[in-house]
Amino acid sequence: MKQESARPSKREQLIQTAVTLFAQNGIHATGIDTIVEHSGVTKKTLYAHFRSKEELVLAALRHYDGQFRNSFMRQVETKARTPKTRLLAIFDVAETWFSQQSFYGCLFINAVGEHSIPDTSLRYVCKDFKRMLTEFILKLCIQMGARNPQRLAEELSLLLEGAIVTAQVSQKPDAAKIAKRVAAVLIEKQSPHETPQT
Amino acid sequence: MKQESARPSKREQLIQTAVTLFAQNGIHATGIDTIVEHSGVTKKTLYAHFRSKEELVLAALRHYDGQFRNSFMRQVETKARTPKTRLLAIFDVAETWFSQQSFYGCLFINAVGEHSIPDTSLRYVCKDFKRMLTEFILKLCIQMGARNPQRLAEELSLLLEGAIVTAQVSQKPDAAKIAKRVAAVLIEKQSPHETPQT
DNA sequence: ATGGATGTATACAGATCTGTATCCTTTATG
């Protein structure tokens, strides 16, 4: 019988450690030895679970994908009740994310920056992550009755990306506030009001 | 007398090669030997001009900084004549940038993704690049008579960042079009009313 | 022309990287 929530398996320990180190120092700059040291797992065990570093990288990205999405969506849905307020809450959640000590930008954006060759597994994982996030936003746009939900979702996604990068590079966590202000304008424009103003 | 535009100096060759390889494969993944091979300059000469790889990295980033800004601003100013149309032209120029074969995202964003420690020379260079770009936008906002030029400049900068990352990660060059559409809304909102000026 | 600066070519030192092998201990389960 497997212990599910008792103590984490070696595999989970490795993946968690890898996620942390990749986020902090990048993928190429993080060696296997460093992961081994920080995870308290030997190299042999690592290569028993993953055939290569690349496989560990993919596992780490996929794990973080699910983890982040769960956490992010749950926070947004907890912070607000209606679709419209939830769309705005996205940027509040983002701001608390940006303000964390352990904020090193988006793991997937950084990963793509290190891996320029398209149509690789890594690139698919990163692309997928962004697509899923956009779909989450899209659902809220549909629920709020936006006139062009697809367009609004793309716009809000782009705003979120911009906020992430601005917070990271320019070290301005309040980039989230700027994005939120713009988001409010776009959402209002697409709201199913019966009074069109010019 | 130095030959200015005759043939490039070894220093320039090295920097140009470094910029290209860093953009394509990232900084950590690009070794000195690779730069040496592609530049047609020996390792000794490299270390005669730069004391370390880090110094070459900084020189490459600074060089690209000036190069990109010059090219980008000139293109924007060529494409449109009035401040308002120039602000929109930014996103047209961006789109042609995104559509290039050699588009690997923003060199500075990618560099920060690989170097998480703040308050380093590299991070300053990247921050500076973004600040200068925002200032370029700010000047246009002031010229067009925006009611809150600082705010508009921050918003448009954020949109540009979002477009860059979306084009890179999701491989959608038309992210520029999305950003432009939003930009148009924001610019219109801040445009001075059609009242005769003094 | 000639000496100093600059460059080429290449070998090498020392560190680090990925991945494998060896030997031993722990642990789970029939």
Place this chain on the structure above:
DNA sequence: CATAAAGGATACAGATCTGTATACATCCAT
């Protein structure tokens, strides 16, 4: 208890990385 699976500790192979050293060629100005 017995046995097999899993893991710990460590050494090692081969490649690659940064940076240095050695020996020779080329160019330019006094």
